[in-house]
Amino acid sequence: xxxxxxxxxxxxxxxxxxxxxxxxxxxxxxxxxxxxxxxxxxxxxxxxxxxxxxxxxxxxxxxxxxxxxxxxxxxxxxxxxxxxxxxxxxxxxxxxxxxxxxxxxxxxxxxxxxxxxxxxxxxxxxxxxxxxxxxxxxxxxxxxxxxxxxxxxxxxxxxxxxxxxxxxxxxxxxxxxxxxxxxxxxxxxxxxxxxxxxxxxxxxxxxxxxxxxxxxxxxxxxxxxxxxxxxxxxxxxxxxxxxxxxxxxxxxxxx
Numbered sequence: 001x002x003x004x005x006x007x008x009x010x011x012x013x014x015x016x017x018x019x020x021x022x023x024x025x026x027x028x029x030x031x032x033x034x035x036x037x038x039x040x041x042x043x044x045x046x047x048x049x050x051x052x053x054x055x056x057x058x059x060x061x062x063x064x065x066x067x068x069x070x071x072x073x074x075x076x077x078x079x080x081x082x083x084x085x086x087x088x089x090x091x092x093x094x095x096x097x098x099x100x101x102x103x104x105x106x107x108x109x110x111x112x113x114x115x116x117x118x119x120x121x122x123x124x125x126x127x128x129x130x131x132x133x134x135x136x137x138x139x140x141x142x143x144x145x146x147x148x149x150x151x152x153x154x155x156x157x158x159x160x161x162x163x164x165x166x167x168x169x170x171x172x173x174x175x176x177x178x179x180x181x182x183x184x185x186x187x188x189x190x191x192x193x194x195x196x197x198x199x200x201x202x203x204x205x206x207x208x209x210x211x212x213x214x215x216x217x218x219x220x221x222x223x224x225x226x227x228x229x230x231x232x233x234x235x236x237x238x239x240x241x242x243x244x245x246x247x248x249x250x251x252x253x254x255x
Contacts, residue, residue: 004022012052023055060100061104066103068104069107089133098140136196137169139170139171169196172221174197188221
């Protein structure tokens with residue numbers, strides 16, 4: 001397995017010093033899909049000089065750019081996704097995480113089936129751009145505390161199978177799995193579709209090693225699934241410089 005942190009580019013040197021393999025940046029902040037090339041060029045130059053590549057990106061779609069509902073602007077969404085995939089690939093990226101609960105949340109009274117159809121339509125469009133630019137879109141389940149659709153790994157797997165495109169895969173996030181009390185077997189069942197992983201100490205959503213939480217079941221499920229890819233810490237830190245070392249040591253204990 002390879003380990004990274006979801007954080008800003010300003011922390012990339014420290015991650016490299018601590019022994020991480022990559023950094024996971026935010027789409028909206030790092031790829032700025034609706035900004036012009038002149039503005040993006042500054043980020044391109046920073047990444048070119050960085051010791052680690054941003055192999056993955058989260059924070060995909062802003063909440064005001066709806067994927068579900070009566071005000072979906074597909075042409076704008078398509079332009080946004082194409083730019084994100086193209087720029088992400090330019091910087092060395094391979095994965096973009098689609099959690100973005102605000103973009104896909106269902107308003108009261110809106111048809112759940114219609115919402116699922118709209119998400120599938122969006123992901124099919126995103127797959128066109130992903131396949132063109134060597135980017136995989138991974139579906140992040142968001143627990144009921146933060147979202148109201150696609151809440152479990154099983155839900156994400158079902159959507160990935162529904163879209164059935166090589167550029168659309170599943171993600172497992174321990175925090176959301178734990179909040180939903182989801183069986184670890186669901187991660188094993190997603191084996192063929194599992195492309196990315198997020199981790200946190202799931203009680204406080206803190207960094208691995210901050211508490212006595214036992215990650216054995218989670219890593220056992222990943223190993224049973226044959227997963228040997230990226231694992232990104234998406235969590236809170238108390239003292240970033242110190243805590244990232246604790247997190248890396250903790251995760252490596254379970255592999």
